[in-house]
Amino acid sequence: MEVLDLSYELSNLRYRGVTLNLDEKMQLEMALHQLHTDQAKEADELLFWGKITGIKNDYFVAMSVTYQGQFEFPFKRFYWCLSNDFSFKEMPDLNDQHKDFINNDTSYFVGEPSKKLIQPAEGEEAGEDPKEDEGEEGEEGGKKELDSDVSEQEEVKVPHKDLVEIDRLKYVVLAIENDCQIAPVGAFKMTSQHQVRRNEAFKGLDAKSSCDLRNYAHFRNVQSDEKKKRLDEPSAPFGRNFLEQ
Incomplete structure (x- = not known):
C-alpha cells in the first residue's frame, strides 16, 4: 500500500474484517512518514507491507523499493516496528542457519524481537578454536618443519548464532514476499x-x-x-x- 494513500487503501479491506483501529492508523501514518524522511528517503517508493499479529505485541512491516540503478529488478528493503512504540527499524540481515527450525515452527509470534528461540550449544558461541600446526615427529624423535611454500586449505566454519524472533520475522516476511507478491x-x-x-x-x-x-x-x-x-x-x-x- 502506498504511504500517501494508506487511509484509502485500508478502507478497501474493512469489508473483510481486516483493518486497523483509529489509534493504530494515526500512529502508523506518522511512523511511516517519519521513516520516509529519515531512513527511506533515497528509495523510489515506500509501501506499507502488512501486519503480523503477536501474543503480546503486533509487528507492522514496511517495504521500500528502489528502481534506479538496479539491474533487471528493483531492490527491496524491509522495516519493522511494534504496536507499542511505532518506531520503524531496518530488519537485520537474514539468519538462515536455522531455516529448518523456522520452516517447522507453527507457533504464534510473541511480539518480543529479542526473544531467543534457539541458542547455540555450549562451547559453540565462538566457533571452533583454530588448530595449531604441529610438526610430525621424525625418526630421530624431532619435529619436521612444515614447508612454508605449501599452504593448507582450512575449512571455514561460520559461528553459530542465536535465533531470535526478529530473525524468524525476517525469514517469514521474505518467504511470503517471494511466494505471494x-x-x-x-x-x-x-x-x-x-x-x-x-x-x-x-x-x-x-x-x-x-x-x-x-x-x-x-x-x-x-x-x-x-x-x-x-x-x-x-x-x-x-x-x-x-x-x-
Missing part, C-alpha cells in the same frame, strides 16, 4: 538499460481479465533458468512478460 502483467516495464520501472501507460485490468491468473506475474527476481536466458536476449526490454508467472 504479484503484479498485473504490463504494470511494470523494462527499460533499454534493463531497469524495471512502473508502466505509466498501464491503466489496470478489466473485470474479466482480473480473474485470469495468466494476467499476473510474481514481483520478484527471476528464478527459473529459462526466464533468465530470455532476459539476456536483445528483445527482452520490449516484452511485457519479463517476470515469472
Whole structure:
C-alpha cells in the first residue's frame, strides 16, 4: 500500500474484517512518514507491507523499493516496528542457519524481537578454536618443519548464532514476499538499460481479465533458468512478460 494513500487503501479491506483501529492508523501514518524522511528517503517508493499479529505485541512491516540503478529488478528493503512504540527499524540481515527450525515452527509470534528461540550449544558461541600446526615427529624423535611454500586449505566454519524472533520475522516476511507478491502483467516495464520501472501507460485490468491468473506475474527476481536466458536476449526490454508467472 502506498504511504500517501494508506487511509484509502485500508478502507478497501474493512469489508473483510481486516483493518486497523483509529489509534493504530494515526500512529502508523506518522511512523511511516517519519521513516520516509529519515531512513527511506533515497528509495523510489515506500509501501506499507502488512501486519503480523503477536501474543503480546503486533509487528507492522514496511517495504521500500528502489528502481534506479538496479539491474533487471528493483531492490527491496524491509522495516519493522511494534504496536507499542511505532518506531520503524531496518530488519537485520537474514539468519538462515536455522531455516529448518523456522520452516517447522507453527507457533504464534510473541511480539518480543529479542526473544531467543534457539541458542547455540555450549562451547559453540565462538566457533571452533583454530588448530595449531604441529610438526610430525621424525625418526630421530624431532619435529619436521612444515614447508612454508605449501599452504593448507582450512575449512571455514561460520559461528553459530542465536535465533531470535526478529530473525524468524525476517525469514517469514521474505518467504511470503517471494511466494505471494504479484503484479498485473504490463504494470511494470523494462527499460533499454534493463531497469524495471512502473508502466505509466498501464491503466489496470478489466473485470474479466482480473480473474485470469495468466494476467499476473510474481514481483520478484527471476528464478527459473529459462526466464533468465530470455532476459539476456536483445528483445527482452520490449516484452511485457519479463517476470515469472
